[in-house]
Each structure stands twice: as C-alpha cells, then as structure tokens.
Amino acid sequence: xxxxxxxxxxxxxxxxxxxxxxxxxxxxxxxxxxxxxxxxxxxxxxxxxxxxxxxxxxxxxxxxxxxxxxxxxxxxxxxxxxxxxxxxxxxxxxxxxxxxxxxxxxxxxxxxxxxxxxxxxxxxxxxxxxxxxxxxxxxxxxxxxxxxxxxxxxxxxxxxxxxxxxxxxxxxxxxxxxxxxxxxxxxxxxxxxxxxxxxxxxx
DNA sequence: CCAGCGATCGAT
DNA sequence: TCGATCGCTGGG
Numbered sequence: 001x002x003x004x005x006x007x008x009x010x011x012x013x014x015x016x017x018x019x020x021x022x023x024x025x026x027x028x029x030x031x032x033x034x035x036x037x038x039x040x041x042x043x044x045x046x047x048x049x050x051x052x053x054x055x056x057x058x059x060x061x062x063x064x065x066x067x068x069x070x071x072x073x074x075x076x077x078x079x080x081x082x083x084x085x086x087x088x089x090x091x092x093x094x095x096x097x098x099x100x101x102x103x104x105x106x107x108x109x110x111x112x113x114x115x116x117x118x119x120x121x122x123x124x125x126x127x128x129x130x131x132x133x134x135x136x137x138x139x140x141x142x143x144x145x146x147x148x149x150x151x152x153x154x155x156x157x158x159x160x161x162x163x164x165x166x167x168x169x170x171x172x173x174x175x176x177x178x179x180x181x182x183x184x185x186x187x188x189x190x191x192x193x194x195x196x197x198x199x200x201x202x203x
Numbered sequence: 204c205c206a207g208c209g210a211t212c213g214a215t
Numbered sequence: 216t217c218g219a220t221c222g223c224t225g226g227g
Contacts, residue, residue: 062223076223077222077223078210079219080208080221081220135211178211
C-alpha cells in the first residue's frame with residue numbers, strides 16, 4: 001500500500017484535510033500494525049486563522065513544529081489530559097496543520113480495545129466499540145500516540161498515512177468543533193467528514 | 204514565578 | 216450537563 005508523500009502534505013490545509021478522508025493512519029508498534037481509516041478532519045490555516053495555534057504568527061516552543069516542513073506531526077495536550085494529533089501542511093515557514101478528529105478501526109482492533117478499555121474487543125459494549133476512535137483524544141489513545149511523537153516525520157516507517165482502498169463516499173463540510181473563542185473564524189467551513197460513517201465524532 | 208485557560212472525555 | 220486535570224502561555 002502506497003504511503004503519502006511529502007508533496008501530498010505540501011498544500012493548503014483545507015485541501016489536505018478533505019483528501020485525507022478515507023486514507024489510513026498507521027502506527028507500527030513493535031512490528032504490529034495498528035491502523036484506522038480517517039473519517040473526520042479539520043483544517044487550521046495558520047497566520048490568518050484565529051482558531052489556529054499559529055494565529056498572528058504566534059511562535060512558541062509548543063507550536064514550533066508547525067513552522068517546519070510539511071508531513072510532520074504536531075501533537076499537543078488539551079484540557080490537561082488528552083492528546084490531539086495534527087499533520088503539518090505547506091512549506092517551511094507557513095504554519096498550517098490538519099487535526100485528525102476521528103477514524104474507523106481497520107487493523108489491530110484488539111490492541112486498541114486493550115489500550116482504551118483494558119478489555120478484549122468482544123467484551124466491549126456497542127457504545128464502547130464506537131467510542132474506540134470517534135474523537136481526537138480517543139483516536140490518539142487507541143493508536144498509542146502521545147507527546148513522544150511530536151515532530152515525527154510521517155514519511156518515515158513508524159507513524160504514517162497510506163492510500164487505502166479506493167472507495168466512494170460523500171463529504172460533509174461544516175464548521176469546526178470547540179473554537180468558540182475564534183470570533184469570525186468559527187464560521188469557516190473547514191471541518192470535513194465522511195457522510196454516514198458511525199465513527200464521526202459530532203454529526 | 205504563577206494564575207488562567209483549553210482544537211476533550213466519560214460518567215451522570 | 217459537568218467535573219477532571221495539567222502543560223502552555225503571557226503578564227508581572
């Protein structure tokens with residue numbers, strides 16, 4: 001299966017966010033593949049985007065990786081306890097990113113169930129099954145992605161995104177979640193998800 | 204040095 | 216609907 005290239009990520013976040021739908025996020029843990037199909041993503045457009053961490057050119061140690069090359073991970077902690085996984089887009093110096101908000105488990109599902117709930121998949125309730133990866137913090141937990149993966153090259157062999165199977169789906173475009181502080185930017189249609197997919201976080 | 208806050212989650 | 220929980224940030 002083909003891995004996404006640096007060039008794929010070297011475009012505006014709104015384009016990359018849309019095109020990431022249906023692609024497969026892979027984390028190879030000790031030779032074991034844990035993989036999930038991306039079903040929801042949001043674009044953060046950088047300097048001009050009040051909702052972005054790099055808004056107004058803000059440049060701090062946390063945000064630094066956003067100013068680097070495309071195709072690297074930007075991971076931050078939210079609400080003191082959850083991780084959010086982002087992918088840096090556009091060329092060096094243009095601090096944009098795409099936030100992965102939800103995914104559908106494909107491979108290593110037992111691993112995910114164990115990591116999230118300390119139980120075999122078979123013992124999970126229906127709601128727990130859906131809850132494996134239907135949110136930004138949840139998908140990080142399920143794929144064992146934490147702060148140690150900040151600044152990692154997604155064109156490498158440990159954490160990456162691959163093409164996935166060809167498929168048909170409709171894309172829903174809406175406003176982003178949890179950015180009420182962002183003024184006018186809260187109205188921007190920069191959230192994308194696969195219509196009808198049960199792993200989407202908020203319909 | 205330190206207080207306030209947040210791109211969330213899970214239980215109620 | 217609400218409490219948990221803590222790294223990052225900016226101001227002093």
